Amino acid sequence: MGSRLTEEQAAFAAAVRDFAKRECGTREQRDALTDRGREAHHPELYRRLADLGWLGVCLPEEYGGSGGGTADACLFLEETSYGMVPCGGFITTVITAKAYERFGSERQRREVLSGVVRGDVLAVAMSEPGAGSDVGALRCRARQERGGAWVIDGQKTWISNAHCAKSILLVARTGEDKHGGLTMFHLPAGTPGVEIRGIGTMRGREVNDVYLADVRLPADSVVGEVDGGWKQLMAGLDHERLFLAANMLGLARRAFDDAVAYIREREQFGRPVGTFQALRHRVADLATEIECTRLLVREVALDCDAYPEKLFSREASMAKLKATELAKRVTLEGMQMMGGYGYTTEFDMERHLRAAVVSTVYGGTSEIQRDVIGKTYGL
Numbered sequence: 001m002g003s004r005l006t007e008e009q010a011a012f013a014a015a016v017r018d019f020a021k022r023e024c025g026t027r028e029q030r031d032a033l034t035d036r037g038r039e040a041h042h043p044e045l046y047r048r049l050a051d052l053g054w055l056g057v058c059l060p061e062e063y064g065g066s067g068g069g070t071a072d073a074c075l076f077l078e079e080t081s082y083g084m085v086p087c088g089g090f091i092t093t094v095i096t097a098k099a100y101e102r103f104g105s106e107r108q109r110r111e112v113l114s115g116v117v118r119g120d121v122l123a124v125a126m127s128e129p130g131a132g133s134d135v136g137a138l139r140c141r142a143r144q145e146r147g148g149a150w151v152i153d154g155q156k157t158w159i160s161n162a163h164c165a166k167s168i169l170l171v172a173r174t175g176e177d178k179h180g181g182l183t184m185f186h187l188p189a190g191t192p193g194v195e196i197r198g199i200g201t202m203r204g205r206e207v208n209d210v211y212l213a214d215v216r217l218p219a220d221s222v223v224g225e226v227d228g229g230w231k232q233l234m235a236g237l238d239h240e241r242l243f244l245a246a247n248m249l250g251l252a253r254r255a256f257d258d259a260v261a262y263i264r265e266r267e268q269f270g271r272p273v274g275t276f277q278a279l280r281h282r283v284a285d286l287a288t289e290i291e292c293t294r295l296l297v298r299e300v301a302l303d304c305d306a307y308p309e310k311l312f313s314r315e316a317s318m319a320k321l322k323a324t325e326l327a328k329r330v331t332l333e334g335m336q337m338m339g340g341y342g343y344t345t346e347f348d349m350e351r352h353l354r355a356a357v358v359s360t361v362y363g364g365t366s367e368i369q370r371d372v373i374g375k376t377y378g379l
Helices: 007-024 027-034 043-051 070-082 089-103 106-118 229-265 277-306 313-338 349-360 366-375
Strands: 122-125 141-144 150-156 167-173 182-188 194-201 204-217
Touching: 007 027, 007 043, 007 070, 043 089, 070 089, 070 229, 070 277, 089 106, 089 122, 089 167, 089 182, 089 229, 141 167, 150 167, 182 204, 182 229, 229 277, 229 313, 229 349, 277 313, 313 349, 313 366
Parallel strands: 122 167
Antiparallel strands: 141 150, 150 204, 167 182, 194 204
């Protein structure tokens, strides 16, 4: 998008950058907001983003959103990631909100989407201990009682932001067909029978196990169609992968800039280490890869806005694959260029690495993305 940014988009990006610099611009500020890097989401700061009207960046105006598109959401994700704004709840929220926007009832859309604009966090629960990349293998089961109510039993795992979500979009089995027997449900926080347990990770508290025991939901909790969950999931994958790509693009840019700033100042053998050819060429390669990734992510986002009914499976998978692998590479090479200091908690590079390394796993592994891309060529 680069030079294709509209005046409104350029002003929006500048405003987000200014907010990030003002609120999260120092290490002291970031440590205070994230419990020294252990928390990826700060509720109070998130509410302030809501007050600015930014959390509804790609939601319809009738629900309080700004009426923007996919490109605007990607821009927000890229800039907040670059600015290290602790709003980790937004990534699952915007992914989940798009599912409600497309498939939810009017009541669900009004309740959920307007809540997102006000600062509610959403989560989506698909993965299970035996169903990760193979989502169709999930076993969490929902059965309908006489009168229409649903009873759900099972376990979900690796559920990002479930601990701070207002509601969870739950995918459960309602039929025996592997793909044709899945249904989406609206699961409000605090529903009896739901237990959420945090899973410790390199990045602190961000994912959870969710246990469901005799959970009862009303008949109108279904999002979309009964047994239509697989098709609904597939329809949202382009946005999910693109949003994750934009998030990691911002992280790659930040890690790159941090590394360059360090090697400009660090001196060995009487001059800045960045002036040595070994590092100068590494910087040139990374800068080129970042620019290529930026163009890819933004071009796919613009295509999604221009052709909302069309699927961009190949392009979205390419963007997710490229951006996440790049973020991992930039943070690792940034640590190498910074030497021992890159490994210390005094600098942000180790924090960047911890955030980047899992990105090639969640939202569809890099191996899955390559498989998707290959299949689009008839292979």
